[in-house]
Every structure is written in C-alpha cells, then in structure tokens.
Amino acid sequence: MSKTKAVLCGYYGKGNGGDEALLMTLLQMLPETVEPIVLSANPKATQKFYGVASCNRTSAFSLLQALKISDIFIWGGGSLMQDATSFTSPVYYAGLMALAQQRGLKTIAWAQGIGPLNRSFSRWLTRQVLSGCTAISVRDRASAELLTNWNFTPLVAPDPVWALESSAVSGLWDLPAPRVAVTLRSHLLLTPQRLQTLTKALIEFQAATQCFILLVPFQQSQDLAIAKQIAAQLKNCSQIITTQNPKELKGIFRGVEMAIGMRLHSLIMAAAEECRCFALSYDPKVTQLMEELDLPGWELAHLPEAASTISMAWLENYTNAEALDKTRIESLIDRALLHQELLINSIN
The missing domain is CATH 3.40.50.2000 (Glycogen Phosphorylase B;)
Structure with missing residues (x-):
C-alpha cells in the first residue's frame, strides 16, 4: 500500500x-x-x-x-x-x-x-x-x-515543542556548576545600549552567584555575534554552547538552574525541563507565554536602564523562584499532544 x-x-x-x-x-x-x-x-x-x-x-x-x-x-x-x-x-x-x-x-x-x-x-x-x-x-x-x-x-493547544523529547548533551555536566543559560537574539529592540546594560547585569549577577554562564545561540546567524560579545566580557566564567540537534538543544536546559531568554522556544524548552525562567520579550508571542506561565521578566522596550536593577531581579528569581511543577509540565505535554490527534484525525 x-x-x-x-x-x-x-x-x-x-x-x-x-x-x-x-x-x-x-x-x-x-x-x-x-x-x-x-x-x-x-x-x-x-x-x-x-x-x-x-x-x-x-x-x-x-x-x-x-x-x-x-x-x-x-x-x-x-x-x-x-x-x-x-x-x-x-x-x-x-x-x-x-x-x-x-x-x-x-x-x-x-x-x-x-x-x-x-x-x-x-x-x-x-x-x-x-x-x-x-x-x-x-x-x-x-x-x-x-x-x-x-x-x-x-x-x-500548547506549542508542540513541549512534547519534544530531550537528549543529553555531551560534556555539559563537565562544565562548572551551578549553570545559568542565556539566549539573546538580534532585534531592533535589543539596542547596543540595552545589550551593554544586560551584559553588565550578567557580570554583576555572575559575581553574586558564582554561576557559570552558558550562552546558547538558537540561530547562529542572528545570535552568535551577541553571544561572542557577551562571552568576551565574562572572561573565564562562560561558554558558548551550540548544537544543530533540537533534542540536544532542549537537553541543555536539563543541566542549568535558570534560563534568561528572549527566544520563545528557549523559554518553552527550559520550562519543560524544570528550569527557572526569566523572560525578555521582544514579541507578543513571548509576552503571551509569560502571561500563561506567570513567568517573571520585562518587555525589552521597558527594560530598566540600571544594570543593578536587572541583576537584582535575576538574583531574586535565582534564589527564590520555583520551576513549573511536574504536574503542570505533564499537563502541558499532554495537551500539546492534541496537535498529534488533529493530524491523525485529519489525515486518516
């Protein structure tokens, strides 16, 4: 047949x-x-x-x-x-x-x-x-x-990526802990001044927590230059980590304590892997996710001008926030699978 x-x-x-x-x-x-x-x-x-x-x-x-x-x-x-x-x-x-x-x-x-x-x-x-x-x-x-x-x-139904299986990332667990992942992307709202403010905030946050920063470019053509710029100022307490495998990309968040993300799917992957999240929204889709999951964060257009304000908010989230509980994650995954039912019912 x-x-x-x-x-x-x-x-x-x-x-x-x-x-x-x-x-x-x-x-x-x-x-x-x-x-x-x-x-x-x-x-x-x-x-x-x-x-x-x-x-x-x-x-x-x-x-x-x-x-x-x-x-x-x-x-x-x-x-x-x-x-x-x-x-x-x-x-x-x-x-x-x-x-x-x-x-x-x-x-x-x-x-x-x-x-x-x-x-x-x-x-x-x-x-x-x-x-x-x-x-x-x-x-x-x-x-x-x-x-x-x-x-x-x-x-x-929730974004299908909630239901994507994650895979272990080779060498991730050999990196210093605790780890925090950062995913920024090129955008008009991420002006040079705002990027410098965020970088300064990361330096302050890293000094306060002694965490190791993972810079994760989701799309190298748009994200890698930003990651390199930040890494140059974080010296020996950061690493750029790249993979073309979506399952491994999601797996990165298994091994981190918190994710600071612009990209929608970086936040979905992080939340699905029980990682605390802090959002920087450049798009209504990210804002909607923030509202649906009650994620802390800012619209980039309203980012505080003081790096210390940002680093303190990250520190508060790192210290006191909780990740999504397993029951809610399982519910989101189950509901994301409704997209599969739609395919089966429509095709067969």
Missing part, C-alpha cells in the same frame, strides 16, 4: 533551533502512513539530518513537483502568518497554501501562532487560505481569539 505524501511547510533549513524543533516534533507526530516532503532553505542538510525527502523552498520547479505528487499540505508550526518582520512572509506561506488548495490537496494549519497582522491585506489573505483548510490548530490564546472572531473554530 502506497504511503500518503505530505508537503511540510515552515521556516525550515534556516538554522533556527526553535523552528527545527517544531519540524522534529511534527515528524514525530505524523502517522506512519505519511511520507513527508520538507520544504527547506537547505534541503541537503534537512534530508541528511532527518532522513526525509526535502526540496528547495524557493525553487518554483521543485515546489510544483512536490505539490504534484502529494496529497496533503501542512503549515508546520510557528508564526508563519505575521507581517511584523516582513510583508513577504505571509504572502509566501499563504501563496503556497492557496496553490495547494487550488490543486486539490488537503491543507492543514498546524500549531500556528497567528499574527501580528498589521496590514488589512495580510488579514484578508490569512482568512482566505484558512477558510479552505481541513483542520486548524493554534498554540496560544490570542491566535484562538483572533480566529474565533473570524468565525473559525481552531483546536487550541
């Missing part, structure tokens, strides 16, 4: 740890009867690492061939439909879904974070393609409320 072929569409092959974690989780959740074809910016690397068929996400010929031989098209998690960072992003993703629908493929919007959609055209485009979907799941309350206002009834 031939397998059902499904095109998986997301921000894959760009070296972003969070999006690769979503891809790995999606591949784990797909029924065994499905043969995936992953659209990727680096199809050779994707095919080699995941052991699945992959094609170039920007090659019109490859895209048309993949759609021609497939039965299903899946938006594979993340904030694909948003125009805050790029107007071309929603046009690209909606355009592919519309083309798949035109060709008669079953389409699924899986584990989506919808928005921000600042332009009326982006909102119209999103509604149009979602109206043709067989199934829709979203990962946060704000996305669910938006779609409900548009008369959709999406499945609402």
Whole structure:
C-alpha cells in the first residue's frame, strides 16, 4: 500500500533551533502512513539530518513537483502568518497554501501562532487560505481569539515543542556548576545600549552567584555575534554552547538552574525541563507565554536602564523562584499532544 505524501511547510533549513524543533516534533507526530516532503532553505542538510525527502523552498520547479505528487499540505508550526518582520512572509506561506488548495490537496494549519497582522491585506489573505483548510490548530490564546472572531473554530493547544523529547548533551555536566543559560537574539529592540546594560547585569549577577554562564545561540546567524560579545566580557566564567540537534538543544536546559531568554522556544524548552525562567520579550508571542506561565521578566522596550536593577531581579528569581511543577509540565505535554490527534484525525 502506497504511503500518503505530505508537503511540510515552515521556516525550515534556516538554522533556527526553535523552528527545527517544531519540524522534529511534527515528524514525530505524523502517522506512519505519511511520507513527508520538507520544504527547506537547505534541503541537503534537512534530508541528511532527518532522513526525509526535502526540496528547495524557493525553487518554483521543485515546489510544483512536490505539490504534484502529494496529497496533503501542512503549515508546520510557528508564526508563519505575521507581517511584523516582513510583508513577504505571509504572502509566501499563504501563496503556497492557496496553490495547494487550488490543486486539490488537503491543507492543514498546524500549531500556528497567528499574527501580528498589521496590514488589512495580510488579514484578508490569512482568512482566505484558512477558510479552505481541513483542520486548524493554534498554540496560544490570542491566535484562538483572533480566529474565533473570524468565525473559525481552531483546536487550541500548547506549542508542540513541549512534547519534544530531550537528549543529553555531551560534556555539559563537565562544565562548572551551578549553570545559568542565556539566549539573546538580534532585534531592533535589543539596542547596543540595552545589550551593554544586560551584559553588565550578567557580570554583576555572575559575581553574586558564582554561576557559570552558558550562552546558547538558537540561530547562529542572528545570535552568535551577541553571544561572542557577551562571552568576551565574562572572561573565564562562560561558554558558548551550540548544537544543530533540537533534542540536544532542549537537553541543555536539563543541566542549568535558570534560563534568561528572549527566544520563545528557549523559554518553552527550559520550562519543560524544570528550569527557572526569566523572560525578555521582544514579541507578543513571548509576552503571551509569560502571561500563561506567570513567568517573571520585562518587555525589552521597558527594560530598566540600571544594570543593578536587572541583576537584582535575576538574583531574586535565582534564589527564590520555583520551576513549573511536574504536574503542570505533564499537563502541558499532554495537551500539546492534541496537535498529534488533529493530524491523525485529519489525515486518516
């Protein structure tokens, strides 16, 4: 019996740890009867690492061939439909879904974070393609409320990465303890002045706790330069730690006492591994997670100007805060698996 072929569409092959974690989780959740074809910016690397068929996400010929031989098209998690960072992003993703629908493929919007959609055209485009979907799941309350206002009834469940298994990281436990992980990314809100303030706060925090700082670039093209800049000022009490394996990326947080993070999936991974978290929000999706999990933190736009204020807040969290309890983590994982049920029910 031939397998059902499904095109998986997301921000894959760009070296972003969070999006690769979503891809790995999606591949784990797909029924065994499905043969995936992953659209990727680096199809050779994707095919080699995941052991699945992959094609170039920007090659019109490859895209048309993949759609021609497939039965299903899946938006594979993340904030694909948003125009805050790029107007071309929603046009690209909606355009592919519309083309798949035109060709008669079953389409699924899986584990989506919808928005921000600042332009009326982006909102119209999103509604149009979602109206043709067989199934829709979203990962946060704000996305669910938006779609409900548009008369959709999406499945609402936590981000699938909650359910991703973690793997041990070689050499992690040989590093000095206690350990604190820091994940910062390049962004307009992370101005040079704010980065310097955060670095100074880290120096003060490290001196007070004698912790070892792990600098974790989730996307090296955006994060590595920042990590190197901080490491240069933390001298011998820090290390940059990188991995292309999403399971290992999540596993890093097994061995740390606290995580200070900008990136959404760094906070999800840390919380899932029973790590205390402190958020620095640059995006509504991070703010929503802070609210849902009651995480301490700041909007970057309102970051205190005094490094001592920041370091004292980190010290308070490090000393007195508690990680999510196991019961709540298990509940989040169980609910994240609803995304898998949606796939099974929609595909079979």
